[in-house]
Amino acid sequence: MHRDQMSEITVLPGTNRNGKREGFDQIIIRPGDTLSIVGPTGSGKSAFINDIEVLAQADTVTGRRILVNGVPPSDEMARDPSKKPIALITQSTRVIADLDVSRFLELHIEARKQTHIKDLIENTIALANEFTGEQITRAMSMTALSGGQTRALLIADAILIGRTPILLLDEVENAGIFKERVISCIKECRKTVIFVTHDPYLALSTDRRIVMSNGAVVKVLEPRERERATIARVSEIDDLLWDLRERIRSGDLIGEEDAIDEEIGVPA
Numbered sequence: 553m554h555r556d557q558m559s560e561i562t563v564l565p566g567t568n569r570n571g572k573r574e575g576f577d578q579i580i581i582r583p584g585d586t587l588s589i590v591g592p593t594g595s596g597k598s599a600f601i602n603d604i605e606v607l608a609q610a611d612t613v614t615g616r617r618i619l620v621n622g623v624p625p626s627d628e629m630a631r632d633p634s635k636k637p638i639a640l641i642t643q644s645t646r647v648i649a650d651l652d653v654s655r656f657l658e659l660h661i662e663a664r665k666q667t668h669i670k671d672l673i674e675n676t677i678a679l680a681n682e683f684t685g686e687q688i689t690r691a692m693s694m695t696a697l698s699g700g701q702t703r704a705l706l707i708a709d710a711i712l713i714g715r716t717p718i719l720l721l722d723e724v725e726n727a728g729i730f731k732e733r734v735i736s737c738i739k740e741c742r743k744t745v746i747f748v749t750h751d752p753y754l755a756l757s758t759d760r761r762i763v764m765s766n767g768a769v770v771k772v773l774e775p776r777e778r779e780r781a782t783i784a785r786v787s788e789i790d791d792l793l794w795d796l797r798e799r800i801r802s803g804d805l806i807g808e809e810d811a812i813d814e815e816i817g818v819p820a
């Protein structure tokens with residue numbers, strides 16, 4: 553089976569840190585679904601998306617199993633990265649290859665046997681630049697990119713060049729990435745995305761929210777319309793914090809006249 557024909561991923565339960573079985577039967581993730589994973593530090597959020605990344609078969613600490621289109625993945629898919637329908641980007645994802653941006657992308661494009669190389673390079677850099685405030689150019693060295701630039705470029709690369717149907721993002725929100733733009737882009741391209749996040753806006757923006765504790769999934773929430781008003785409010789608060797952050801960065805003194813408290817108000 554080709555990875556483009558992938559229609560769904562199923563997560564089968566494992567055990568928590570005390571060996572007790574998780575409280576769900578199965579979690580099915582279909583194309584275009586957006587999920588967030590929340591929970592305290594050490595609760596097993598990264599372990600959950602790593603299980604998906606490695607297509608776990610009861611061979612990780614959690615004991616979970618992953619099915620692709622309802623059946624265990626082929627060995628070929630598990631072994632060959634170009635057959636794998638999944639891209640994982642974490643806070644520590646760095647590219648150590650000593651290449652400039654355009655050569656790095658070109659190698660990816662060649663490996664994927666895609667055409668229109670020049671346009672694809674331009675488009676990928678342009679998309680990455682929509683995700684990050686620090687502009688990336690084709691001549692920059694990959695190793696010289698900042699953390700935020702690297703993540704922005706890898707997300708754009710996964711969307712346009714890898715055309716990976718499933719994106720797993722592990723706490724990339726602090727990297728100076730415009731998260732609203734990333735979310736809207738991912739939704740427009742009907743990508744499946746799973747965010748591990750501590751960010752309220754991201755957590756509220758997804759269709760489903762998986763809550764972790766002690767190594768296990770303890771809740772799968774589907775808020776639908778119930779959180780819509782809150783999302784709008786959180787987005788306003790985020791904008792306010794964004795402005796404030798920019799002003800602090802550029803050396804402003806923030807005076808009482810800014811009346812931050814009053815502007816934010818108390819969420820209803």
Ligand SMILES: Nc1ncnc2c1ncn2[C@@H]1O[C@H](COP(=O)(O)OP(=O)(O)OP(=O)(O)O)[C@@H](O)[C@H]1O
Pocket residue numbers: 566567568569591592593594595596597598599600613614615764766767768
């Ligand atoms: N079900 C489990 N059984 C046993 N060990 C587990 C389980 N889930 C996670 N762990 C282990 O617990 C540790 C913390 O888990 P993990 O890194 O996934 O937490 P996290 O929620 O991502 O934390 P943070 O927010 O700090 O990134 C890891 O060493 C992981 O291997």
Ligand SMILES: [Mg+2]
Pocket residue numbers: 597598599722748
């Ligand atoms: Mg983690």
